[in-house]
Amino acid sequence: MKRKIILLTVFYLLLLAIWEGVAALKLWPSYLFPSPLGVLSSLVAGFQDNSFTIGILVSMKRVLIGYGLSVLGGLLIGLAIGRVKVLDETFGTIVLGFQALPSICWLPIALLWFGLSESAIVLVVVLGSLFAVTIGVDSGVKNVPPIYLRAARTMGAGGFDLYTKVIIPAAMPSIISGLKQGWSFAWRALMAGELLYVSIGLGHLLTMGRELNDISQIIAVMIIIIVIGITVDRFVFTKLENRVRERWGLLNA
Amino acid sequence: MHLETVKKVEVLKPDRVVDLRDAICPHPLNVIRDTIRALDDDAVLLAISDHEPTALENAPRFCERRGYPYRVIEQEGLWNIFIQKIEKKEARLRVENVSKVFIARDGKVSALSDINLTIRNGEFVSIVGSSGCGKSTLLNLIAGLDKPTSGRILADGKRVGGPGSDRVVVFQEGALFPWLTVVENVEFGLKLRRVAHKIRRELADDYLKLVGLDDKFHNSYIHQLSGGMKQRVALARALVMEPSILLMDEPFAALDIQTRESLQEELQRIWVESHKTIIFVTHNVEEAVILGDRVLVFTKNPGRIKSEHDIEIERPRKPGNPEVFLNTKWITDEIREDGEDAEAGIREAAG
Numbered sequence: 001m002k003r004k005i006i007l008l009t010v011f012y013l014l015l016l017a018i019w020e021g022v023a024a025l026k027l028w029p030s031y032l033f034p035s036p037l038g039v040l041s042s043l044v045a046g047f048q049d050n051s052f053t054i055g056i057l058v059s060m061k062r063v064l065i066g067y068g069l070s071v072l073g074g075l076l077i078g079l080a081i082g083r084v085k086v087l088d089e090t091f092g093t094i095v096l097g098f099q100a101l102p103s104i105c106w107l108p109i110a111l112l113w114f115g116l117s118e119s120a121i122v123l124v125v126v127l128g129s130l131f132a133v134t135i136g137v138d139s140g141v142k143n144v145p146p147i148y149l150r151a152a153r154t155m156g157a158g159g160f161d162l163y164t165k166v167i168i169p170a171a172m173p174s175i176i177s178g179l180k181q182g183w184s185f186a187w188r189a190l191m192a193g194e195l196l197y198v199s200i201g202l203g204h205l206l207t208m209g210r211e212l213n214d215i216s217q218i219i220a221v222m223i224i225i226i227v228i229g230i231t232v233d234r235f236v237f238t239k240l241e242n243r244v245r246e247r248w249g250l251l252n253a
Numbered sequence: 254m255h256l257e258t259v260k261k262v263e264v265l266k267p268d269r270v271v272d273l274r275d276a277i278c279p280h281p282l283n284v285i286r287d288t289i290r291a292l293d294d295d296a297v298l299l300a301i302s303d304h305e306p307t308a309l310e311n312a313p314r315f316c317e318r319r320g321y322p323y324r325v326i327e328q329e330g331l332w333n334i335f336i337q338k339i340e341k342k343e344a345r346l347r348v349e350n351v352s353k354v355f356i357a358r359d360g361k362v363s364a365l366s367d368i369n370l371t372i373r374n375g376e377f378v379s380i381v382g383s384s385g386c387g388k389s390t391l392l393n394l395i396a397g398l399d400k401p402t403s404g405r406i407l408a409d410g411k412r413v414g415g416p417g418s419d420r421v422v423v424f425q426e427g428a429l430f431p432w433l434t435v436v437e438n439v440e441f442g443l444k445l446r447r448v449a450h451k452i453r454r455e456l457a458d459d460y461l462k463l464v465g466l467d468d469k470f471h472n473s474y475i476h477q478l479s480g481g482m483k484q485r486v487a488l489a490r491a492l493v494m495e496p497s498i499l500l501m502d503e504p505f506a507a508l509d510i511q512t513r514e515s516l517q518e519e520l521q522r523i524w525v526e527s528h529k530t531i532i533f534v535t536h537n538v539e540e541a542v543i544l545g546d547r548v549l550v551f552t553k554n555p556g557r558i559k560s561e562h563d564i565e566i567e568r569p570r571k572p573g574n575p576e577v578f579l580n581t582k583w584i585t586d587e588i589r590e591d592g593e594d595a596e597a598g599i600r601e602a603a604g
Contacts, residue, residue, distance in 0.1 A: 151428040154396050155442035155494060156418035165445070169432040248431045249476025 034216040042216035043223070051205065052224065059190060059201035060228075062118070066125025067186040071179065073130050078137025078178070079163065082171075088138075095134050103128030103189035107196060121193045121201075128189025129182035136178010140171025173244050180237040187229050267299035267335065268292065274303050281307040282315055282495075283526050285336070289321075290528075292338045300334040306455045308332030310448060311495065318409070318419065318497045345530045346372040346395065346498055351404035353390055353556075364390045366555035368404070372498075375528040379545030381538050383588065387556025388534045392502050395532065396422045409497055418442055421491040422500040426507045428487060429475045435461065435486050436471045442494045460489040465519055481512035485519075492523070501533045505540065514572060517543055521569045538588070539581045543570045550584060560587060 016036050023035035030038070046052035081088040081095065106127045107120070114120035144167055152166045168175070194203020202225055209218035244250075271288050273281040285300050292298060302308045308325055312334050316323035326333045348370040355362045365387040372378055380388045393399040395406055397416040406413040408420055421442070429438050439457035448456070461471060464485040470478060478486065484504055491499055505513040517540065524531060535541050541548045542564055552559040562584060566576045 145427065147424060147428045148430060150398055150416075151422070151424060151430075152441070153398065153416040154418070154420065154422045154500075155490070156416075156445050157442075158416075161445055165441070166430070169430070172432060244432075247474050249474060 031213045031215055034219055038216040039219045042214070042220040046217065046220055055200065055202045055205045056224065056228070059194065059203070062121055062201065063125060063186055063190045066122045066190065067129055067183060070126045070130040070133055070182060070186065074133025074178065074182065075137055078134045079141055082138040082141025092138070095131050099131040099135060103185060104192040107193055116197055121190065121199060124193040125186050125190050129186035132185050133178045133182035136181065137171065137175050140174030140178070141167055143174065144170040173248065173250070176237065176241050176244060180233065180241065183232060183237060184229065191225060266297065268296040270299045270301070272301050273307065274301065282311045285312060285315065286528060289336065289338050294338060296338050298336045298338065300336065302332050302334060303330065306452045306459070308334055310452055310456065314495045318495065344371045345374045345409060347407040348395070349405050349407070351394060351401045351406060353387070353394060354402045363555035366557045368558060370558065372530060372532065375530055377524055377531045377533070377544060377546045379541035379548045380532065380534045380551060381536065381541040381548055381584070382551030383553065384536060386551040386553040388551045389502055390556065392422065392500050392532065392534050395498070396420050396500050418446070418494045419497045420500055421494050421496040422502060423487050423491045423504045425503045426480070426483065429483055431475045434472050434474055435466070435478070438475070438486055439490045439493050441490065456493055460493040461486070463492065463523065464489045480508050481516060484508065484516060497530060499529050499531045501531065503535055506535065518569055518571070520544065525568060538584050539572060539577065542577050542580045542584065543572065548584060550588060
């Protein structure tokens with residue numbers, strides 16, 4: 001562990017030093033090739049005038065609403081097609097089909113339906129992650145060992161209890177990987193959507209950087225987007241996943 | 254579910270009084286059970302207990318199962334449990350003309366053909382037979398997990414229409430829930446029954462003690478247990494429901510010999526103490542002889558009961574016992590003949 005930290009620190013310091021060195025050579029104009037120090041001062045400036053903070057908050061609000069809706073919908077649709085054969089044979093094919101469609105392709109329809117509004121962008125986020133969540137839930141539900149259901153039924157479980165106390169917990173490892181994939185799809189869909197029109201969010205800050213020829217700002221915003229994506233993945237989903245794997249005894253098995 | 258049908262004890266003059274405070278959990282219920290067995294019909298027993306799970310959950314459930322009228326009165330931290338012994342005359346389980354046909358790709362398979370069987374209260378019945386003889390199918394039908402093609406099954410005089418916690422099954426393996434701890438697994442059924450948290454935790458602990466699982470494993474997850482410990486937990490999870498019939502589907506088949514023998518001994522002890530009605534399915538004849546009061550031999554094509562053997566060997570029975578050995582040999586020989594008959598039949602048909 002300690003070795004890894006030292007290794008990574010040295011690696012990134014070296015990388016930054018090379019980057020700063022190349023920038024100092026001034027082979028390209030500074031609006032095409034930024035220096036790390038320039039990016040750093042952009043970051044500081046962005047947070048000082050609150051434009052980054054506002055961008056982060058606006059984007060987070062959108063992704064939370066959109067992702068929240070798709071988790072809810074994915075859970076319901078996934079349970080339905082996982083448990084009911086007829087729905088699986090019909091609806092299931094639609095889910096698979098839409099999963100193959102890049103989420104940004106929903107933007108034109110979203111704009112036609114909702115105009116340049118909050119709802120349009122949330123719709124893109126929802127449709128970006130809904131199917132990943134649905135597929136995770138669906139495959140988890142389908143793979144629940146029948147013996148769990150039989151055991152639960154002989155102990156008197158039926159109807160709603162069977163879903164909340166057996167099927168969902170038993171499908172949890174697969175549900176969590178669906179949620180994790182859904183999150184990364186939601187985050188990507190949001191950025192793509194925000195890039196395409198004036199929207200105040202992080203994606204819009206990227207567009208603004210381009211319009212102002214401010215490459216340092218672009219890199220700074222990219223770093224923020226990466227950091228948020230990784231942080232949520234690491235501290236929410238990987239944690240959840242590890243906890244479940246530990247319980248089930250799937251860790252280092 | 255019997256609650257409405259059970260009349261309350263009207264006369265509070267007991268014919269017999271027992272103090273359960275001396276008993277160790279979860280044995281209070283066994284004290285009640287043993288005392289009642291010795292009582293005359295219609296006699297009233299007063300059991301005094303300071304153990305809340307016994308007074309509010311275990312004893313009432315026991316009475317409801319047996320159809321005994323009862324009343325529980327709390328007095329200064331003690332519970333007075335009045336129980337009247339009114340014995341139902343019905344058998345615990347009746348299987349009447351039951352057949353089961355499965356539709357397979359190459360036509361119909363008759364898994365069970367015209368099974369008739371009566372099992373008395375407190376009886377330990379082993380069912381033995383080669384694979385495919387329909388013994389597990391019968392267990393599933395009794396559990397209500399599957400429906401008979403024809404005939405009917407009566408448990409405590411009521412027709413079996415689906416699964417219920419009065420007929421809990423212990424499966425071969427892999428039926429414990431990996432997302433719950435040991436104690437939570439045992440509490441599962443009680444939670445469905447909406448038993449209060451404190452009481453269900455106490456009951457779970459008591460039954461885990463009963464099956465001999467070390468305290469330090471109560472909060473472990475399932476994957477941390479050995480095969481033998483898992484089956485102990487599965488047994489506790491079934492017993493905690495106080496089912497009127499315990500159904501066991503080859504529960505020890507996947508265990509190594511030492512573990513299997515110690516669990517056979519444990520199960521005999523539990524049965525002697527609780528006098529639960531148990532149906533135990535196995536393909537191991539010796540195991541059937543060691544455990545059962547009665548061994549039913551099943552044969553296949555179509556699945557039916559070929560013979561019945563009363564086993565009158567003193568308990569606890571162990572594998573080395575000469576009487577166990579002899580009985581095992583007789584039954585094994587009979588099964589072997591049956592196999593040869595079947596082969597001869599096939600040759601005849603082919604010739």
